[in-house]
Amino acid sequence: MIRRFADLRGPDIATRLTERSLLLQPLGAIEQHGPHLPLSTDSVVATAVAEAAVERCGEALDVWLLPTLDYTKSNEHAWSPGTVWLSATTLLAVLDDLGRCLATTPARKLVFLNGHGGNSALLNVANRELRLAHGLQTFLVHPGLPVDQGGTAPASELGMGVHGGTDETSIMLHLAPTLVDMTRAARRIPEHLAANRHVRFGGRVSFGWLSDDFFPDGIIGDPTGATGELGARLFEGAVAGLCEALAEIADFEFRP
Numbered sequence: 001m002i003r004r005f006a007d008l009r010g011p012d013i014a015t016r017l018t019e020r021s022l023l024l025q026p027l028g029a030i031e032q033h034g035p036h037l038p039l040s041t042d043s044v045v046a047t048a049v050a051e052a053a054v055e056r057c058g059e060a061l062d063v064w065l066l067p068t069l070d071y072t073k074s075n076e077h078a079w080s081p082g083t084v085w086l087s088a089t090t091l092l093a094v095l096d097d098l099g100r101c102l103a104t105t106p107a108r109k110l111v112f113l114n115g116h117g118g119n120s121a122l123l124n125v126a127n128r129e130l131r132l133a134h135g136l137q138t139f140l141v142h143p144g145l146p147v148d149q150g151g152t153a154p155a156s157e158l159g160m161g162v163h164g165g166t167d168e169t170s171i172m173l174h175l176a177p178t179l180v181d182m183t184r185a186a187r188r189i190p191e192h193l194a195a196n197r198h199v200r201f202g203g204r205v206s207f208g209w210l211s212d213d214f215f216p217d218g219i220i221g222d223p224t225g226a227t228g229e230l231g232a233r234l235f236e237g238a239v240a241g242l243c244e245a246l247a248e249i250a251d252f253e254f255r256p
Helices: 012-016 041-061 088-102 117-134 166-175 228-251
Strands: 022-027 063-065 111-115 136-142
Touching: 022 041, 022 228, 041 063, 041 088, 041 111, 041 166, 041 228, 063 228, 088 117, 111 228, 117 136, 136 228
Parallel strands: 022 063, 022 111, 111 136
Antiparallel strands: none
């Protein structure tokens, strides 16, 4: 059974939640994912991973699933109509409001499951801000660590499968194949960066970018080799990895 925070009744907060409870907040996005994937891709993945993990390990670890936050910081895709994004200031304020409200419950640990790489830097800021302002222990995990933040990508993508590429498309073929149009998938790799040691996706020098800086359709990756079978393996790995992370978060203390 999926333990949904929003399905609790008012008095249940005092009787079902304790200081050991974990609150899991998925974050997705509504943003362009090239011509072959739906706007909802990040939300679909984050929600599915969160639900599967809570169903698998929620009872043992006392995890409660919060509703997915679909509108987030997607302004690298602001050029594309259909992208719905919050400014960094707005999202940080929303997260602060969220922390303020959740701090009134007995739970002391809030876990952000982030399905959209564009949120990561801001969520790391929010982690500390919420810790200071509301006394919560805060954590950030991803279904799969983004390439430009230390994650990996298939060799065919030269380490630069950042958006709408093999892995993301494969997971969507597994989770929601009817929303994927593989006839419109195309390889889009910024190969001129591949020889760089530092200034590249995954390099030691980060840079500001918009998703149409490299290719006008907003893909940065190679979705043409995506398969549902690969997606199933990636999804299982994401769920298992989240449960492992939640187990460590449950035991985490600053002063053991």
